[in-house]
Amino acid sequence: MDAKQRYEMWLGSDQVDDVTKQELVNIKDNEAEIEDRFYTNLEFGTGGLRGVMGAGTNRMNIYTVRMATQGIANYLAKIGISEPSAAIAFDNRNNASLYALETALCLCANGVKVYLFDALRPTPELSFAVRHLHCNIGVNITASHNPKEYNGYKVYWDDGAQIVSPQDKEIIAEVNNIEDFSMVKTMDKDAAIDAGLLNVIGQEIDDAYIGELHKLVMNPEEIQKAGDLKIVYSPLHGTGLKPVTRVLSELGFKDVHVVEEQAVQDGNFPTVKSPNPEGAEAYALSLELAKKVGGELILVTDPDADRLGMYGYDSKNNEYKEFTGNMFGAILCDYVLMQRSQSGRLPENPAIVTTVVITNMVKEICKKYDTFCDCNNLIGFKNIASRMRAYEQTGEHNYVFGLEDTFGCLPGTYARDKDSVGTLMLLCEAAAYYKNRGMTLWDRMVELWQEYGYYKEKVQTMKFDGREGAAKIQSMIQTLRDNPVQKVGAYSVEKIYDYKLGTETDAATGKSEAAVLPKSNMIYYQLADGAWFLVRPSGTEPKIKFYLGVKGSSQEDAAEQLDELAVNVKAMFS
Ligand SMILES: O=P(O)(O)OC[C@H]1O[C@H](O)[C@H](O)[C@@H](O)[C@@H]1O
Known part of the structure; x- marks a missing residue:
């Protein structure tokens, strides 16, 4: 059946309700709309x-x-x-x-x-x-x-x-x-x-469920000592409100300020266009409240509470700093590995499970704690969960922590999708731990950069709607596949990994060989000086996504390099 036939079938069916039929009648002269809805x-x-x-x-x-x-x-x-x-x-x-x-x-x-x-x-x-x-x-x-x-x-x-x-x-x-x-x-x-x-x-x-979260707490005494940590929290009108406020209060955090306007359940999300912790607008009301009450940590969860986002107080400059998913993911990864190894609670053959687009800082942290960084995985938390299943079958590693760049972590094996509630709880524990040492989580981030290097990443997207848009995205990726480049701005290309073809190409010699890569229509460019980018179609929105990463010599240098890389990558596709 083609789009028009399906449209007619819906209109003629006695099983389709009248309101739906009226919606369809209203588009009867709009061929493009019928095509888009039924193709x-x-x-x-x-x-x-x-x-x-x-x-x-x-x-x-x-x-x-x-x-x-x-x-x-x-x-x-x-x-x-x-x-x-x-x-x-x-x-x-x-x-x-x-x-x-x-x-x-x-x-x-x-x-x-x-x-x-x-x-x-x-x-x-x-x-x-x-x-x-x-x-x-x-x-x-x-x-x-x-x-x-x-x-x-x-x-x-x-x-x-x-x-x-x-x-x-x-x-x-x-x-x-x-x-x-x-x-x-x-x-x-x-x-x-x-x-x-x-x-x-x-x-x-x-x-x-909350009982399982309690088991993840590593340092309850640190929380007791810093129970006055000022936490500002927003559930963005969604499901996080009850479990987050419950678990924080049960653990002894006494100074939690919820953004009232966003504590109201509402499918119209009246205070935000997009309830996404990846976008700045999600934090507008939390930041306002934090400034009023002197918040030390700002945390927001998305409507279904699998993702979270965070801003942290920078006491030296008296301002709030945005943390990307890579940043708080790295902080937690480091905190969990450090605490567990210090207390002898790191299992044998420990593994951190993540995806190909995670910050390279996580790989360095894993090295320090002699932990396997399982990162040759496709984007999507389900692929991290698949690795957990594989470990259970083979016993080859023990899962310690899972994380994605897209603001999602899972701190245990009790669930198999990212959990903002458990992650938020551990971030508050880490904040308490550092507070007891006179530090904020921002201070800890700066320490990690000093120790491992100034890694910085971001994602750029371009939107193309409908059937034509989907085809355009495919052709943009295919064009790069057919015409590999040797230089991206000032960076020379070292290696190209094509996940569709399953190949690794040495840019200098042009030689390709088969590589063990999970199959997907995406291409990864490894560039000189620790920079990289990956391009793929989104699986949830009509967008093409460019993931970019650099390693700079300072925060400013990394920011400059990243901006430049972004401009150069975009130019390749325009
Ligand atoms: O990039 P997309 O395919 O649109 O997916 C968007 C996101 O969806 C889920 O949240 C996955 O767990 C993420 O890994 C992914 O980034």
């Missing part, structure tokens, strides 16, 4: 299904949610799982609880026992719940940090990790087989409860 099904990307809410097969709505769910149910049946079970959560987005219920009822109608949260919960708690309740799968309705127009559907497997290849492809094949609404089952909510298929969960899972 394809939403695809599983880096973070599962994600799209703008609205009518169409390429949109998030109850029909695409049900079709995806039916595909998953068919997959569970196909691989012969007896007595299947699922945990389902949702965040504060508009329609999130509705999509969660639709998912639950479709699964129940397929004989799957469902545990559905009674109200919004963080992504890491869903990941934990899948493991805790021994479910076969989990679903979380969230579009993470995307703007309010979006919603999404993250799918978890029985270890609590988001699904990866080839399983995601097998599931999507089942989803794509569902072309007709009549293939989708659903049932009445009361009937599902009476049959014991739909079970509501809440407090008992919260308690078990």
